[in-house]
Amino acid sequence: xxxAGGESSTVRRRVVIHGHVQAVGFRASCSRRASEAGVxxxxxxxxxxxxxxxxxxxxxxxxxxxxxxxxxxxxxxxERVEVTDDEPRGETTFEIR
Numbered sequence: 072x073x074x075a076g077g078e079s080s081t082v083r084r085r086v087v088i089h090g091h092v093q094a095v096g097f098r099a100s101c102s103r104r105a106s107e108a109g110v111x112x113x114x115x116x117x118x119x120x121x122x123x124x125x126x127x128x129x130x131x132x133x134x135x136x137x138x139x140x141x142x143x144x145x146x147x148x149x150e151r152v153e154v155t156d157d158e159p160r161g162e163t164t165f166e167i168r
Contacts, residue, residue, distance in 0.1 A: 083112075083127040083157040088140050090150035092122045098167045100144040101136070105165040108132040115168035127162045 088097070093116050101114045101124055110128035117123050124140065126133045143149050 080130050081128060081159045082130050082133050083125065083159045084133055084137060085155045085157055086124045086126065086137055086140050087117075087153040088122045088124070088143065088149055089152070091148040092143060093120055095146035096144045097122050097147055101140070102165055102167050104139060105136060108136060110136055111162035111165055113166045113168050125157070127159055 098114045098116065101122070105112065105114075105126060108128070110126050110132050112125040112127045114122060114124040124136075126136050137152070137154055141149055141152050
């Protein structure tokens, strides 16, 4: 039986984080948090100075990572975050690209 709120459902979200988010440990912090939460996907720097990530896993864990991206690590200055839903692909690991 699925718990109320769909906690066991798998979701996939693409997140683009804008602001001062490169060279502040964003990717490493994001990767560590995703691994601890059991979320798959990837994170990378973009050539435009943003950070892009894809999170796939349980709804509550993915939502928590998206919420964390709105703040990021201590040295980051997040200006805005774009979030797009996508179809889950069955990823099982998280990597820094």
